[in-house]
Amino acid sequence: MTAPWKFTAREIVEKPDLFTSGHRACAGCGPAIALRQIMKATRGPTIVTNATGCMEVVSTIYPYTAWKVPWIHTAFENVAANASGIEAALKVLKRKGKLEHKNVDVIAFAGDGGTFDIGLQALSGAAERGHDFLYVLYDNEAYMNTGIQRSGGTPHGASTTTSPGGKVIPGKPQFKKPIANIMVAHEIPYVATASISFWQDLIIKTRRGLEVKGPAFLHVFAPCPRGWRYHTSKTIEISRLAVETCVFPLWEAKYGEYSLSPQSKVVALKPERKKPVKEYLEVQRRFGHLFKPGFRNVIDEIQNITDKRWNQLLKKCNIT
């Protein structure tokens, strides 16, 4: 690899948006912020393939498009397979000397439904075959496009329309699938988690994902005001809280070697800075039922799984 890419805030601001305004995302939409930031990190000609989901719907409502790059909407389950095809074709064109550009990047976008659940098979296959593309999971932790149904990415205790918190269940009974770790287990060159609240980190990680040869997987935490039930002004605040409580720690794994990113490293080195998950849960009404008598133990369960996963991560990062 060449010298690491450096950028200034000015450069990023001045770089024209490739995911532009005028899309139809809700006020305070986390994924829309993620896409805009990620597209700022592109390094040249880029092709985007987008699974069915919120971002596909809101960015291409006839007769407009928010995309200033070639873009294809795929079915729900196959964005990684579609990206495989694009990448393979580019390879052939390059080999035959028919590709005008020295390099063309391929980015696949999918939400949590399209990644944790229906798209996992295609994603796993593409990772195993080793296609050179960046897969971006924008995780708003439920099927928001169809109206808030639980997914494999929905956290324990969250109320959705198919895991309603009530007398019988405390919201979703299961825990969130550790998808980024599953991708690390594929032994691909680059896996990272990122949050829209730490945009520089997100942009750097996007660029690293594009620069490596082979598959890269970026798990981006992207809150949804409609589905998580909080005020639209709180999106960034909640994203930050997820990192500060270690509900969603930031790290990267290069060829399987884990390392904590600065924002989480701070918490690792100064454990007193680690906020209790309660602070993160209480600002979202999807967890509101947990604060009523009856399901209080679920908050402890969430704290426990958060701590357990955090400690496992510290071990992987050789921090003890």
Next chain:
Amino acid sequence: MGMKKKSRSVLSGVHFLSGDLACAEGAIAAGCRFFGGYPITPATEIAERMARRMPEVEGIYVQMEDEIGAIAAVIGASYAGKKAMTATSGPGFSLMQENIGLAVMTEAPLVIVDIMRGGPSTGQPTMPGQQDVMQAKWGSHGDYEIIALTPSSVQEMFDLTIECFNLSEIYRVPVMLLADEIIGHMWERVEIPPAKEIATINRKKPDVSPNEYLPFKPDQNLVPPMACFGEGYHFHATGLTHDETGTPKTVSIEEQSKLVKRLCEKIRKNVDKIVKVEEVMLEDADVAVLAYGITSRAALSAVRKARSIGIKAGLLRLITIWPFPEKLVANIAQQVQAIIVPEMNCGQLVREVERAAKTTAVSLLSKLGEDPHRPIEIVKALRKVTK
């Protein structure tokens, strides 16, 4: 413990419901206690209702990782002895096709609801369509027969969902409820009768000992009595061609022919018992409209309007579209000069009508991607053919 909860399975009384919600209530009233879910517009509300309602009736809602998982889980639940269902729309229906074949081959009684939207591919998720009617019949590979019903009101979403379960239990076949987006999302008055007035049918159990049981030996109705997993009858269920014992027979010409023919015949021979239609003013009609689903409501209005201006029109509303009521359509074709088929597709069921009508003129009134047919459009077509 010990306290018997008041039954919440049949919510008898008058309700104001959407088609999707009425479908969920019909399923519960029919005895459905397993729902394999996966969200998709415009069928999501069925899954949402089932997620809330299943725990109330000691049933289970499981949200699967995709529609392939949803239908496969339903096959499993059916074999484990529960009445089971899933609901989807076009893209999910496409994903389910291989497993629909498995359900046909293993003769698993189950119900699949397809709330049809505009296709192909992602198409128009919030708009109505009738574009899956051929896929419902032919979507999986191989030769087989299924049953498909088409509701035209929210009340029928309730009633026909029960009918779907009953037919699936009688014939051990996947039964499909093919509704369009309008019927799924429309809100209407629904009357849920008292539980004792709802006829529910359960699959026939073997009346022989486990030692004598042949899992795929048909009765006189060509349907084998069904033992479920855990009932002491050990047998082999497989998607491979099999004999009456359930043992795979992958190279036997005789068994392939015998099995596949029976899978078709058990429906074909019972067409008259299965088929339901509604005939309106057909006795003296010169021209007939054949319609199903939302389109049939515009057709009814059009037929009445045509009568008022002196055109002797009648309506044949199909409630069952698969198996296709061929004989019935043939009889009507002999009586009328022409048949008009309004469909929200490029012409699908009209092919079956043409086949049955033989020399009688059949004309398609195709409509895609917007509102359903307006009565006046059908009246115009009636005028044209009776000129």
